[in-house]
Amino acid sequence: YEQWARTNVYRQRQAGYAAVTVALPLGDMTSDQTRRVADLARQYAGGDVRATVEQNLLLRSVREKDLPALHRALAAASLARPGAGTLADITACPGTDTCKLGIASSRGLAAELTTRFAARTGELDPAVESLRIKTSGCFNSCGQHHIADIGFYGVSRNVGGYAVPHFQVVLGGKWRENASSYGLASGAIPSKRIPEVIERITARFVAERRESETFQDYTQRIGKRALKEMFADLAAVPAHDEAPGFYSDWGDPREFTLGDMGVGECAGEVVSLTEFDFAAAEAQLFDAQLRLEEDAVEPADQLAYGAMLLGARGLVKTEFIDVGDEPAAIVREFRTRFFDTQLFFDKYAGGKFGMYLFRRHESGPRATAEAAHRLIEEAQLFLEACHACQARLAARPAAGLPPPPPAAAQRA
Ligand code: SF4
Missing domain, CATH: 1.20.120.330 (Nucleotidyltransferases  domain 2)
Known part of the structure; x- marks a missing residue:
């Protein structure tokens, strides 16, 4: 409860009331969970539910004295996941799961990162814990990668005659202040090495940041060239025979191909x-x-x-x-x-x-x-x-x- 209350509960200006985030991994929930949220919204939040741009639900105007009971009820429906608004709360577009413009599996990557960072909620440096990761399957940006602290969009690279799923790394976007600036494109890295990218940039940020320097300021200060160099060794792709895992995408054991691409179906298709x-x-x-x-x-x-x-x-x-x-x-x-x-x-x-x-x-x-x-x-x-x-x-x-x-x- 303490961890959930720390990350998922926000005190409202109205004394005695709070807003509660129901964190949904990848924005998914079952029909039973949806009905349960509706019941709980009627019981605790005046029948009102708001969907957020970070693919969560928000219950507003919950009385603070009801928080423990609401937490118990959400937990019974597997909806009391802590970590809202943290590194483990990742936004992802549909990507190759259902979008024909998708190049790489934004949801597969997000699922992998969610699992890794959710296990470390509460252990991360506070300056890192509050960063946002967002992933898109292509640069159409439906996953909002361009305004993430750490964003990724899917690209493909040819290696030895094979297509290899990659993500372009975009660092230092600003989701605060009405998404007022985009991140710096910092090089394409094989999908399977993206977790290492995050480990490396967050460790460097913690070690090198100046007093109270934000992640945006840090990435701007060290610059695009230094960021590219930071990941240069991760960009290499081993030969197919040595590491066939590099040639498939997250959550999909089949060999990677662009053969499924076609005319886009998703509402986000703004680029042919x-x-x-x-x-x-x-x-x-x-x-x-x-x-x-x-x-x-x-x-x-x-x-x-x-x-x-x-x-x-x-x-x-x-x-x-x-x-x-x-x-x-x-x-x-x-x-x-x-x-x-x-x-x-x-x-x-x-x-x-x-x-x-x-x-x-x-x-x-x-x-x-x-x-x-x-x-x-x-x-x-x-x-x-x-x-x-x-x-x-x-x-x-x-x-x-x-x-x-x-x-x-x-x-x-
Ligand atoms: S068009 Fe949008 S939904 Fe489809 S893969 Fe690209 S960013 Fe994702």
């Missing part, structure tokens, strides 16, 4: 699969620039090339959703569908930007910093051309569509 690839391409190009600043020529070259492939794939997906991840297939489909048809051509530059992709694809990696720098600039222009092409396609009248059937045929 094409835009999805475009945004990933831009993130990758940004990483290429960072790596080049560190004189890492080969990774910078690979990232810039990868960014162009993502841009090309995004366009191809407007016509052929199953294009896959293979560079040769992406380049072939892009050439056939967008270059040879001149759909990609710029009014003034013609097919020049498309040639940047073909040249890099055919001639292989750039060996010097200068050449890698030029490739990054070319990749930027190529991505701009992809966006322009998509905009032209979207603005076209639906001329390519078959004429609607005659009214008689429709009736038939």
Whole structure:
């Protein structure tokens, strides 16, 4: 009771009354529990229940003298879980469980982290215990990762011909003050290493924070580069034969694939699969620039090339959703569908930007910093051309569509 009262009960301004959070792991509850909450709300909270953005329920205006009885009743329904508003109270979107835009299992990751941190409620440093973790299956942000202290969104990376589930780490977002700032993207880490990311950043925060420094201030102070470096060793993926667990997602023992993706069903779909690839391409190009600043020529070259492939794939997906991840297939489909048809051509530059992709694809990696720098600039222009092409396609009248059937045929 003491632990529950510490984390789940808030004294109201009205003397003698409190608000009680019913913490729901992953926001889930059974129909029996739902009926029970309704009964308890009628009995103790004036019949009023509020759903929170953190996927919990709130019972308001509970008389303080009723708190022990309410706790007993909630506990009998397995609803008296402590830890509301702590590191163990994680928000997650549906992710790959039910959303066709989901890349990685946001709910699987959240379930794993909930189990780990719930077991440590009360043991964590207070500055860490009050942090919020939020996870999204993709960057559409339905899991609110961008405003979390520690946020994650699902991405995929190709390793040795296999798709490997990753999460992009986003640190130092602000959920207080009306979610007034977004976190810093700090690198993509294999899903199975995300718990280590949290252990590491929270330990460093406790050890290095200045007096009363917030997590947001700490992440801003040490900066994006230091954050990336903090996790650099965790980004490596062991070979498939050595550690096959890296090639499946949390809560799903099957080998990871993007084959289930398609047109999104969830209300959060604000980004199409094409835009999805475009945004990933831009993130990758940004990483290429960072790596080049560190004189890492080969990774910078690979990232810039990868960014162009993502841009090309995004366009191809407007016509052929199953294009896959293979560079040769992406380049072939892009050439056939967008270059040879001149759909990609710029009014003034013609097919020049498309040639940047073909040249890099055919001639292989750039060996010097200068050449890698030029490739990054070319990749930027190529991505701009992809966006322009998509905009032209979207603005076209639906001329390519078959004429609607005659009214008689429709009736038939
Ligand atoms: S579209 Fe929304 S619900 Fe679906 S995976 Fe992406 S963030 Fe989650």
